[in-house]
Amino acid sequence: MSAEKPTTACKVVTASRIAKKYTEEIKAHIAKLDHPLTLVGLLANADPAAKLYANWTGKTAKQLGFNYRLIEIPQKDQLEEEIYQVNNDESVDGIIVYFPVFGNRQDQYLQQCVAIDKDVEGLNFKYISNMYHNVRYMDDGETKKSILPCTPLAVIKIMEYLGVYNELLDYGDRLYGKTVTVVNRSEIVGRPLAALLANDGARVYSADINDIQIYERGVGLRLRQHQVKECNLTLEQCAKSSDIIITGVPSKDYKFPTQYIKRGAVLINFSSEKNFDDEAVRKVASMYVPMIGKVTISMLLRNLLRLRENRLA
Amino acid sequence: MSAEKPTTACKVVTASRIAKKYTEEIKAHIAKLDHPLTLVGLLANADPAAKLYANWTGKTAKQLGFNYRLIEIPQKDQLEEEIYQVNNDESVDGIIVYFPVFGNRQDQYLQQCVAIDKDVEGLNFKYISNMYHNVRYMDDGETKKSILPCTPLAVIKIMEYLGVYNELLDYGDRLYGKTVTVVNRSEIVGRPLAALLANDGARVYSADINDIQIYERGVGLRLRQHQVKECNLTLEQCAKSSDIIITGVPSKDYKFPTQYIKRGAVLINFSSEKNFDDEAVRKVASMYVPMIGKVTISMLLRNLLRLRENRLA
Numbered sequence: 215m216s217a218e219k220p221t222t223a224c225k226v227v228t229a230s231r232i233a234k235k236y237t238e239e240i241k242a243h244i245a246k247l248d249h250p251l252t253l254v255g256l257l258a259n260a261d262p263a264a265k266l267y268a269n270w271t272g273k274t275a276k277q278l279g280f281n282y283r284l285i286e287i288p289q290k291d292q293l294e295e296e297i298y299q300v301n302n303d304e305s306v307d308g309i310i311v312y313f314p315v316f317g318n319r320q321d322q323y324l325q326q327c328v329a330i331d332k333d334v335e336g337l338n339f340k341y342i343s344n345m346y347h348n349v350r351y352m353d354d355g356e357t358k359k360s361i362l363p364c365t366p367l368a369v370i371k372i373m374e375y376l377g378v379y380n381e382l383l384d385y386g387d388r389l390y391g392k393t394v395t396v397v398n399r400s401e402i403v404g405r406p407l408a409a410l411l412a413n414d415g416a417r418v419y420s421a422d423i424n425d426i427q428i429y430e431r432g433v434g435l436r437l438r439q440h441q442v443k444e445c446n447l448t449l450e451q452c453a454k455s456s457d458i459i460i461t462g463v464p465s466k467d468y469k470f471p472t473q474y475i476k477r478g479a480v481l482i483n484f485s486s487e488k489n490f491d492d493e494a495v496r497k498v499a500s501m502y503v504p505m506i507g508k509v510t511i512s513m514l515l516r517n518l519l520r521l522r523e524n525r526l527a
Numbered sequence: 528m529s530a531e532k533p534t535t536a537c538k539v540v541t542a543s544r545i546a547k548k549y550t551e552e553i554k555a556h557i558a559k560l561d562h563p564l565t566l567v568g569l570l571a572n573a574d575p576a577a578k579l580y581a582n583w584t585g586k587t588a589k590q591l592g593f594n595y596r597l598i599e600i601p602q603k604d605q606l607e608e609e610i611y612q613v614n615n616d617e618s619v620d621g622i623i624v625y626f627p628v629f630g631n632r633q634d635q636y637l638q639q640c641v642a643i644d645k646d647v648e649g650l651n652f653k654y655i656s657n658m659y660h661n662v663r664y665m666d667d668g669e670t671k672k673s674i675l676p677c678t679p680l681a682v683i684k685i686m687e688y689l690g691v692y693n694e695l696l697d698y699g700d701r702l703y704g705k706t707v708t709v710v711n712r713s714e715i716v717g718r719p720l721a722a723l724l725a726n727d728g729a730r731v732y733s734a735d736i737n738d739i740q741i742y743e744r745g746v747g748l749r750l751r752q753h754q755v756k757e758c759n760l761t762l763e764q765c766a767k768s769s770d771i772i773i774t775g776v777p778s779k780d781y782k783f784p785t786q787y788i789k790r791g792a793v794l795i796n797f798s799s800e801k802n803f804d805d806e807a808v809r810k811v812a813s814m815y816v817p818m819i820g821k822v823t824i825s826m827l828l829r830n831l832l833r834l835r836e837n838r839l840a
Contacts (some may be wrong), residue, residue: 291755294659319714322635326652327788339639339652346607401632427604442604 224496229508232375235514237278243519244279251307251518253280253334254300258287264312273312274511280518290315294327301329308334308518331525334517336361337402345406346440348413357527362519364408366407368509369460369484370414376501378458378480389416395452397421397470399464403484407460412440419445419452426452450474458482461489475499482506536798537809542821545688549825550591556832557592562622564831566593566647567613571600575626584623587824593831603628607640614642621831644838645831649674650715657668658719659753661726670840674830681722682773682797683823684728689814691771691793692727708765710734710783711775716797720773725753732758732765739765763787771795774802788812795819 244250253275257268272282285300287293293315300306309332313321330338336345344350344360352358362370373379379388394411398404399422408420412429422426426445445452453459453474461470462484472494475481481502485490488504495502557563566588570581585595598613600606606628613619624647626634643651649658656661657673665671675683686692687815692701707724711717712735721733725742739758758765766772766787774783775797785807788794794815796802801817808815 319632319635320718322632323652323655323714327656339636342636343640401636405633 224499225501226496227372227376227503228502229503230370232372232503233508235299235375236371236509236516239245240278240512240515240519247522250279250281251522252305253308253310253515254306255282255284255354255520256287256293256296256300256309256311257284258290258296258315259294259312260303268312271511271514274508275515276363278515280515281327294324297324297327301327301332306332307522308332310334310514328363330520333361334364334514334521336363336367336517342401342406346409348440353522358524362410362513363402363406364510364513365403365484365506365516366410367513367517368506369407369482370410372482372503372506372509373458373480376480376503383415387414387415389414392399392416392458393419393456394458394460395419395421395449395456396460396462397449397489398460398485399427400462403462409440419447419456421449421452461485463487463489472498533826537812538814539683539809540689540814540816542685542816542819545685545816546821546825548688549684549822553591553825553828555830560835563592563594564835565618566595566621566623566828566831567616567619568595568597569600569606569609569613569622570597570622571606571609572625572626581625584824584827587821588828591828593828607637610637610640614640614645618834619645621645623647623827636791646674647677647827647834649676649680649830653823659722660670661753665837671837672833674833675723675826676715676719677823677830678716678797678819679723679825680826680830682716682720682795683723684826685795685816685819685822686771686793686835689793691818696728699726700728702727705729705771706732706769707771708732708734708762708769709773709774709775710762710802711773712740713775716775722753732760732769734762734765774798776800776802785811796822797823 227508229327255268255271257264269285272284275282276311285296287296300309303480309328311324311328315321315324325337326339330340341361342363345362350360352360378392381388383390390413394416396404396408399420404420407431408418411418415431418429420429426449427446428443428445429440431440454476456476456479458480459470459475460482464487466487468489469491470489472491475495475498477498478500481490481499483504485504492504568581568584570577581597585597588595598609600609613622622641624637624641628634628637636706638650639652643653654674655676658675663673665673695700696703702724704724707729709717709721712733717733721731721742722732731742734740737825739760739762741756741758742753744753767789769789769792771793772783772788773795777798777800779800779811783800783802785804788808788811790811791813794803794808794812795818797819805817
C-alpha cells in the first residue's frame, strides 16, 4: 500500500441520502390522511438568507404533500399578534417561526408564544423540559408523545443511520460504551443534544468557548435523567478518546483541529458553516456528515405528523 | 429669591417610605393566616453580592412573619434538580432563584422550571404573556389573579404612591395623557414595564442601546394590549417631553444627562447603580426615587400571599 493513499476509506454521507428514509416514511403516512396538513412559516426578518431557508422549507414541505404558507411580517412588532392568529386558526396544523427576529431574549419569549400543539420545532418549554428529564409522553396514559427539538433529533437519527446506535442493545442503552464530543452548548441544539446522548448511555464531552462539561446518564433516584460533571481534560484529550465528534460552531473562521481526531472517528457537522477541513478529515475519519439541514427538515415534518396524532389521541 | 437656591423643591422619596404601606398590608394579611407561609431562596452562585441580596430578602421576609429558607447549591448543575425538589415540597409556598447562574439562556430555562404556583417573581411565561396581553386572571371565572413580575410592579406601585397615576380616572386610563421615558428594554423589567404603562394609557418611549420604540395602548380589536411603533426622535427629544423618566442601566459609568430632564419631571431609578446625578437632578425634578429594592421585595412577598389565595380559590 502506498503512503500516498488515505489511511482510511472514509465515507462521506450526505444529509439527503439519510433524509430519504424519513421522507419516504412521511410520504407514506401522508397518503393515508383524509386531508393534507398545513404548515405555516412566519418570517419577520429582512435577512435574505432567512427568506431562502423559509422558501426551502416550503419547497420540501410541498414536495412531500403538505400545504405550506409563508407569512411575511414587515414589522417585527406585529409578529406576536400573528403568532396568536395562527395559534387560533383551526386550518393551521404546525407553525415555524424563523429566528433571529430581535436577536435577544425577546426571541425566546416569542418562541414560547407558539401554541404547544402546533410547535413543530419542539422548542416549547414543556417539550424541552421533558427531554431533559427523559419523559417521553405528555400524559400519564402514554397516548401523546412529547416532541423532540428538530436539530438534536436530526443528529440522533443520523447516528442511528450510521450504525453508531447499536440496535442489539436495549432502548436507552444503545450508546453504552460510546464517547462523544459535542462542540457547541447552545440551548437550542448543543445542550439538549448532549443530554439526549447521555440519556442513551453515552459519555459526552460538551465543549463551548468557556469550558468542557461531562454529560452522563444519571444514577440518581430522584430524576431519570443525565447528570453533568466538571471536566478537567483539554479538548484535544476529549476528542482523542471520542468515537464521535459533533460540531456546531456558527463561524466561518472556526475549524475543528484535524490532528485531534481519533482514527476511525465518526464526524457530524450541524453548523451551517463548514467546521471540519473537508479534505483533511477524510484521511482520519471513518464516516463524515458535512451538513445536516435536510435531515432537520424531515424531523420538522415528522413532528408535524406526530402533533396531529397527539391531537387525535 | 436667590439664584443660588434650587429652582424646584424636589422631594427625594425613599423606597423604604413607599414600601411601608405594603409591608403594613402584608403584616395585617399574615396575621390572619392559620400558619406562616414559607419562601425558599435557591442560591447557586458564588457571587458575594448575590448572597448579600439573598440574606437581605430572607431578613425582610422573616421580619414580616414569613418562614424563609436559603438553600445554597455548590454545584450549578444541581440547581435544576433542587428546583424540582422544592416544586414538589408541599411545605414550600414560594420560590425565588437568584440569577445569574450560568449567565446565558440556560438561566431562562431554569427560571421556567419553577412551578407556576410558587413563582413569586412572576416570571413564568404564562404570567409574562398574560401581562403583555392585559389578561388579569388565570381562569375564565376570574377567581385566580395572574402574577405580575416584581420589579415592573414595584415601579407601578411607586408611581401610584407618587400620585402619577390619577385615581379619578378609570382603571386602565390612569396614565392617560402622561409621557414616560424608560431607559432599559430588558425582558425582565424594561419591556414589561413599558407594556404595563402603555396598557394604563401612557405614551412610553422605550430606549435601549440600539434604538427607541414607542409603546402605546393598542386600538386593535384582536388583542387588548399595547402596540409598539418605531420612533425617530432622539433620547433628548423624548426625555424633554416626558413627565416621568425611569432608568435601569446596570452600569456604574452610565448617567442620564441631567440637561435632558424637563423641569418638574418625576425620576425613578431601578438600576442597582445610580443612573442619575443625585445632586444635579434635584435642581430640575419634582420627585426623585433613587433606588427601589425595598419596594420590589414587598411586591415579591405580596405575590407570595396572592399565590396562596390562588391556591385556595
